[in-house]
Amino acid sequence: MPFFSVVIPLYNKENFIAETLNSVLAQTFTDFEVIVVDDVSTDGSISVVEKIKDDRIRIIRHEKNKGLSASRNTGIKNADSEMIAFLDADDLWKEEFLESMAGLSKKYPQASMYASKYEEVYNEVYVEHDFSAQEGLVHDFFINNLNQTIYYPSSLCVKKEAFDVIGHYDESITFAEDLDFNIRAHLAVKMAYANRPLMIYRMASENQITHSGLKNRSITDFDKYEALYPARKDLKKYLDFHRYIMAKHYKLDANTQGYKKMLKGIDLSSLNYKQIVLLYAPAFILRAIKRIKGLLIKNGLNPTSY
Known part of the structure; x- marks a missing residue:
């Protein structure tokens, strides 16, 4: 059983998915599987994934387009590991992301979620935000997140067993899906945080729903x-x-x-x-x-x- 199951929802990210996958394969912590959930992409995204040869990658295809929440849920339900790491198909991990998350899980076993700080990239210009959240257990998530969020879904890992308490992503929500999940999660379980930018969030991806x-x-x-x-x-x-x-x-x-x-x-x-x-x-x-x-x-x- 791998330590991490990396869940990557995929829909029309042909120009980004190779770099995203390569950022996973370059991790210093190598005990993981990758589950790419294709939500009926209409471009060449899957062809790009299929060209990357690594036994740790498997593809699950939806028969019809179901949305981001359903893709994440499909990945969770098909994961072989007890720790789920989420990565959107246009974001990137720095090479020590999984190693850091594994370290947090061992240091803070009482937590059920683990996350890191991130960088935003705007046309090759990288921006790091200054957050009040400190390294370790997060005791005041809702206060820390009144402004800029301290983590994005792509810098989040969740113990698989925690979904029994939190519930899965609400598939009826089609805008800012992670907001509803975050509310339920931080009312139910604890999170440990790495106050170092270990994920890169693309702010200008070609089909980001938050732009609409x-x-x-x-x-x-x-x-x-x-x-x-x-x-x-x-x-x-x-x-x-x-x-x-x-x-x-x-x-x-x-x-x-x-x-x-x-x-x-x-x-x-x-x-x-x-x-x-x-x-x-x-x-x-x-x-x-x-x-x-x-x-x-x-x-x-x-x-x-x-």
């Missing part, structure tokens, strides 16, 4: 979690921050009903003044800011309201 709007997509039910945990002030602030994010998306999509629903749930004391201004700003201002931000990102800058 919310039209015809479903999101996390924030009200459900607020009702289940009314005494968790840290969770309330976290939910309100993401309501703010979704409210802006809805306004850009001219979805007045969705915007009002998000706005109704927000306690404005959860936000900073810049966020409050943007929350009430007209859509044309948000569109202008989005265009300007897009131009800055191309030059390696990522201004935020955090």
